[in-house]
Amino acid sequence: MKKVSLMLLVICTALVLAFGKWHYDKEILKTVEAAQTSNTIEVGTMKSLETKSNSIIDWLQHQSKKKSNVHIAIFGNETARKNGDVTKQGHTLLQNYLHTIHNLSTVSVKNYTYTGYGTQRFVKENKMAELIANKPNLIIVDLPVLENYKQNITLEQTAQDASRILADLKNALPEAIILVQSSAPINSTIKNRLGYSYDRYVETTITAAKNHHLDMVDVYKEMQALQAKNKQDINDIIFNDQHLTAIGHEYWFEIMKKSFVSEKQNI
Structure with missing residues (x-):
């Protein structure tokens, strides 16, 4: 038991x-x-x-919490070239606007734009090097297709150079946002010796951005829309056939401002 x-x-x-x-x-x-x-x-x-979600403003605010200085670069064509009163230029207007937003008071906007350069010369002289060395957080790329149009560079060569420039920036600065803009309108509808109008060159910018899955701001069309809405002549926004007037800079800024607060697909 x-x-x-x-x-x-x-x-x-x-x-x-x-x-x-x-x-x-x-x-x-x-x-x-x-x-x-x-x-x-x-x-x-x-x-x-x-991974840079939501709007550019949201992303910039997040970056500013991690870094003392957030750097925005405008690269390429002379859309934001220094003409006249610096306080009325697009990059200054953009920077002043960002400084009014919480946590963005130290954001800097700098031009890396060149006069008389086409895409081939950009690639040959590696104009991307200075920009890459400064490691901007956001790059607004205005591919310099105006000179290609004026110098009778083929559309095929333009597309090849545009792709090379964007690829180099993406590879060298993988953490940066790259925002591609189409170039501003010009006061000319004449075709060059190759039989191409300026807008055909602008289209290569749009195609290059899509091929590289980058967000695109169609400054060309949006500026024309603002011009028509306000019943203005092309000469009200462009002088010397290609440079932005004070009104043109204001339009550029308004277009960028709208882009910065909109949700992005690739950020």
């Missing part, structure tokens, strides 16, 4: 220990799963921010 009781005691003890281990393992599993879920949510949230 004592042996039976002892055996029952041993069996019961084993069962209790086994149940206890099973319950303990179950609770540990729950804890691990909860931690994994929490970590997934946290990582997902951070990834959303780090």
Whole structure:
């Protein structure tokens, strides 16, 4: 009888220990799963921010929390070239606007634009080097197709150079936002010696941005729309056939401002 009781005691003890281990393992599993879920949510949230989600303004505000200075570069064509009163130029208007927004008071906007350069000369002289060395957080690219039109460069060569410029920027600055803009209108509808009008060259900019999956701001069309809406002549926004007037700079700024607050597909 004592042996039976002892055996029952041993069996019961084993069962209790086994149940206890099973319950303990179950609770540990729950804890691990909860931690994994929490970590997934946290990582997902951070990834959303780090991969430049939402609008450009949202992303710039996030960047400013991590860095003392956020640098925006305007690169390429002379749309934002220094003409006249610097306070009325597009890059100054954009910077002043950003400084009114919470956490963006130290954002700087700098021009890396060149006069008389086509896409071939940009690539040959590696005009991307200075920009890349300064590591901007956001690059507004205005591909210099105007000179290609004036110098009778083929559309095929223009497309090839545009793709090369964008690829070099993407590869060298993978953490930066690259926002491609089409060039502003000019006061000419004449075809060049190759039989191409200026707008055909502008189209290569749009195609290059799409091919590289970059966000695009169609300054060319939007500026024309503003001109028509306000019943203005092309000479009200352009002087010397190609440079922006004070009104032209204001239009450029308004177009960029709208782009900065809109949700982006590729940021």
